[in-house]
Amino acid sequence: MKKKKVTKFLSVILAFACIVSTWPKIHVFAEKSSVEANENVVIQEEFKEPQGGVLPDEAIPVSEEEAQEIHENFQEIQGVESYAVPQVNTSFVSNYGYSTLTTSQEQSCYAEIKTKAYQFHEQQPEAVLKQSKDSSGNVVSEYYIWAEFLVSEYGLTVSQVQKVIFAIEADCPELFWFSGSFGYGYNSENIVTKIYPKVEADYAEVEARKEAQNNIEAGIQPYLVAIDQAKAEGADDMEMELLIHDMILEAVDYEYIPGTRTPQSAAYAHSIVGLFQQRGVVCEGYAKGFHMLMTYAGIDTIYAVGYGNGGGHAWNLVCLDGIWYNIDITWNDPDNKVPHHDGIIYRFYNCSSDFFGNHVYMPTVFKGMYEVPETNADTCNYYHYYGLYVTPEKVSGETAFVDFMTNALKKAADRGDYLLQFAFDSLITRESFKECVTEYGDEFLAAINNSQSVYKISGTGTYISGSPYNVYFPIVKIYADTYEVEDDGTEAELTFHIIKGRREVAQEENYQINYLDNDKVGEAKAIVTGLGAYEFLGSNEFTFQITEKSEIVVTPEPTKELFPTVDKVSGLKLVSANANSVTIRFTKQSSVKGYEVVLYQGNKEKQRVLTTKNTYKLKKLSTAADYKVKVRAYTKKDDEVIFGAYSSPISVGTATKAPVITSIKKGEKHAVIQWKKVKKASGYEIYMSSKKNSGYKKTATVKKVSAVKYTKKKLKAGKKYYFKVRTYRTVKGKKIYSSYSKVKSTKL
Numbered sequence: 001m002k003k004k005k006v007t008k009f010l011s012v013i014l015a016f017a018c019i020v021s022t023w024p025k026i027h028v029f030a031e032k033s034s035v036e037a038n039e040n041v042v043i044q045e046e047f048k049e050p051q052g053g054v055l056p057d058e059a060i061p062v063s064e065e066e067a068q069e070i071h072e073n074f075q076e077i078q079g080v081e082s083y084a085v086p087q088v089n090t091s092f093v094s095n096y097g098y099s100t101l102t103t104s105q106e107q108s109c110y111a112e113i114k115t116k117a118y119q120f121h122e123q124q125p126e127a128v129l130k131q132s133k134d135s136s137g138n139v140v141s142e143y144y145i146w147a148e149f150l151v152s153e154y155g156l157t158v159s160q161v162q163k164v165i166f167a168i169e170a171d172c173p174e175l176f177w178f179s180g181s182f183g184y185g186y187n188s189e190n191i192v193t194k195i196y197p198k199v200e201a202d203y204a205e206v207e208a209r210k211e212a213q214n215n216i217e218a219g220i221q222p223y224l225v226a227i228d229q230a231k232a233e234g235a236d237d238m239e240m241e242l243l244i245h246d247m248i249l250e251a252v253d254y255e256y257i258p259g260t261r262t263p264q265s266a267a268y269a270h271s272i273v274g275l276f277q278q279r280g281v282v283c284e285g286y287a288k289g290f291h292m293l294m295t296y297a298g299i300d301t302i303y304a305v306g307y308g309n310g311g312g313h314a315w316n317l318v319c320l321d322g323i324w325y326n327i328d329i330t331w332n333d334p335d336n337k338v339p340h341h342d343g344i345i346y347r348f349y350n351c352s353s354d355f356f357g358n359h360v361y362m363p364t365v366f367k368g369m370y371e372v373p374e375t376n377a378d379t380c381n382y383y384h385y386y387g388l389y390v391t392p393e394k395v396s397g398e399t400a401f402v403d404f405m406t407n408a409l410k411k412a413a414d415r416g417d418y419l420l421q422f423a424f425d426s427l428i429t430r431e432s433f434k435e436c437v438t439e440y441g442d443e444f445l446a447a448i449n450n451s452q453s454v455y456k457i458s459g460t461g462t463y464i465s466g467s468p469y470n471v472y473f474p475i476v477k478i479y480a481d482t483y484e485v486e487d488d489g490t491e492a493e494l495t496f497h498i499i500k501g502r503r504e505v506a507q508e509e510n511y512q513i514n515y516l517d518n519d520k521v522g523e524a525k526a527i528v529t530g531l532g533a534y535e536f537l538g539s540n541e542f543t544f545q546i547t548e549k550s551e552i553v554v555t556p557e558p559t560k561e562l563f564p565t566v567d568k569v570s571g572l573k574l575v576s577a578n579a580n581s582v583t584i585r586f587t588k589q590s591s592v593k594g595y596e597v598v599l600y601q602g603n604k605e606k607q608r609v610l611t612t613k614n615t616y617k618l619k620k621l622s623t624a625a626d627y628k629v630k631v632r633a634y635t636k637k638d639d640e641v642i643f644g645a646y647s648s649p650i651s652v653g654t655a656t657k658a659p660v661i662t663s664i665k666k667g668e669k670h671a672v673i674q675w676k677k678v679k680k681a682s683g684y685e686i687y688m689s690s691k692k693n694s695g696y697k698k699t700a701t702v703k704k705v706s707a708v709k710y711t712k713k714k715l716k717a718g719k720k721y722y723f724k725v726r727t728y729r730t731v732k733g734k735k736i737y738s739s740y741s742k743v744k745s746t747k748l
Contacts, residue, residue, distance in 0.1 A: 092173070105160075124210065145196045145197070146199045147197060149196075149197075151192055151195055157190060169303075176273050177267075202267035216272060218276075219275070223293055224296065238320060252280050252285075254282065255282055271288060272288050283315070286329035286333070301316055302317040305361075305369055315330065315359065317375065323380070323603060324373040325352070328359070331348045332349060349382035351375070388408055388420065388422050398439075406444070408420055410642075493513075510530065510534040520546065568646070569631045569633055569646070569647035579656065582629075593612070593635045595631055596609070596610055597609050597630075599628070624680035624681075629652055656729060659725045659727055664723060670712060671748070672711050674709040683702055685737075686701075686723065688723050696722075719747070723744055724744075
């Protein structure tokens with residue numbers, strides 16, 4: 001599948017993405033006359049995640065008689081003897097599954113099957129019908145085969161073949177017709193001799209595959225355009241992941257068999273077809289589509305299969321800044337079962353294993369899968385990352401609660417998201433939070449908009465699944481930005497927008513507008529009244545001035561920004577490093593008070609410091625150690641510190657200790673320099689001069705880390721030479737140099 005250029009948006013998804021990215025820049029607001037904020041917290045029914053959705057794969061022995069029949073059908077397309085991993089569709093193809101194969105035989109089998117899979121995908125041959133009959137000649141089962149492989153040379157067992165097939169299925173979601181099921185023949189030593197992989201029955205016919213492929217290529221374009229645009233705007237991996245996650249969940253819903261709560265069994269729902277046709281998907285379709293788009297965005301992702309709440313389930317692992325997290329797109333879809341919830345759930349977004357309840361990954365039992373990395377960090381978990389993780393001190397009283405909620409809303413506004421969701425460190429904290437909502441709700445609304453209640457906590461509820469507990473707060477924002485005048489110039493109308501969560505509420509269906517005195521110059525009124533599920537809006541009155549029949553001035557003046565704007569720090573780079581410190585530099589910002597620098601080693605935060613300079617030296621670090629650094633700017637308003645977004649983190653490292661030259665042995669026109677081996681060194685550089693204090697030039701680089709000596713040849717007899725040595729470590733492609741050793745000399 002190749003990326004195509006498009007000149008206009010092709011779906012509601014991309015239009016939605018554009019609305020989200022642009023509307024916060026509109027600054028003309030119509031003040032709502034009054035808003036009540038004293039609604040009680042409503043406890044919703046426990047949310048139930050969709051169950052099942054993964055179709056189990058099969059490995060079915062094939063008799064010699066059946067094998068001969070299959071062989072005859074494939075003779076015309078058989079004959080390629082050697083294969084290489086194909087270089088097609090690389091924008092969408094992961095190699096994680098391939099990298100987990102532990103033997104060259106498994107890797108060779110993978111390459112052969114994958115190559116022929118692409119041949120089948122591109123050349124569109126007919127699949128071959130396979131029928132199994134009983135002793136009376138009656139057909140008892142049938143399925144379609146897309147290729148025959150003679151594989152005795154690889155010496156693989158059935159379980160090894162299962163692992164190879166699963167690795168291909170997981171690496172190549174664009175092969176939507178590919179089934180993990182297969183038939184096989186084996187010899188007396190239980191070595192697989194032949195493989196007959198299946199085609200999903202729904203795509204056995206060439207025309208069905210062509211139609212699905214065309215729909216995929218059209219449906220994927222809005223995603224590719226949005227991803228490319230985000231890249232061009234400098235989005236980091238977390239922002240890119242959030243874009244893809246949300247676009248998928250805005251596009252499709254979990255697919256059930258009509259009239260039931262049974263997961264859809266049709267092949268489209270278990271692949272990318274259901275996503276890009278916007279027909280609906282089950283867990284496999286969510287996970288494969290997410291995996292494919294994240295790979296296109298350049299972010300390492302894994303397709304994982306196991307059990308969720310006891311049923312077959314699929315999800316993903318994502319690697320951000322070298323750390324792996326769990327993410328479950330399926331269980332983040334509210335599935336239309338959560339009242340008042342017009343957005344997306346983030347309960348299972350970038351979770352550690354402790355934060356990812358009711359998921360069991362079982363590679364030895366389920367489908368012969370590969371192992372996956374450990375997931376122990378919560379740094380990029382949605383709630384931790386966006387400051388929505390609630391601890392007791394954040395709800396310890398009115399001031400703490402109002403400050404916490406105000407900052408949470410600011411961060412939500414930066415993302416164009418007005419559906420606040422929180423996670424809690426305990427059930428007790430959740431209950432305290434609910435009490436604060438009831439007790440301090442009015443103070444919160446007053447704090448966020450200078451007593452002008454443009455925002456409103458319109459509905460409240462709980463979503464509980466495992467641990468931790470989660471509460472969401474839909475917040476409605478009402479504003480008017482343009483107007484319309486009838487041709488006769490007698491009636492002026494505002495264009496209203498009501499945003500709940502990230503969605504714009506539909507006029508007439510969810511609210512209606514009535515006007516007073518809008519047919520003449522002077523003051524007019526617009527009354528916005530909620531309908532149906534939005535009756536909680538009540539009636540909200542807006543006033544505006546008509547100064548001429550063709551001109552409307554919206555009053556009051558545009559709402560002032562609640563918080564100073566603090567830009568994301570850019571240009572972060574490593575300037576220098578030694579054995580116990582690193583110096584960083586980043587682009588200086590005007591109109592900020594200073595910067596916060598954060599240093600991590602692995603998942604653990606090691607330092608968090610404030611500085612007013614755009615160059616900073618981090619000291620007291622471990623020798624020959626790897627770290628990550630990120631920076632954010634801050635300013636102050638009324639003694640409150642307001643932070644901007646963190647920069648993209650960079651990898652830095654300290655140098656090793658300086659090496660020690662132990663001896664220099666002279667010979668005829670050469671010298672042998674020896675030194676002590678330095679732990680964690682990637683290599684050594686040897687410098688030479690004919691003067692002790694100047695004139696040194698690099699004479700050699702020794703890349704073998706176990707080496708402890710170097711012979712310098714073509715020296716002149718009777719001349720004195722000075723030598724010094726330093727190490728280097730390679731951190732993300734950048735060399736970090738140690739101090740030089742003490743100088744030693746020899747005279748030939």
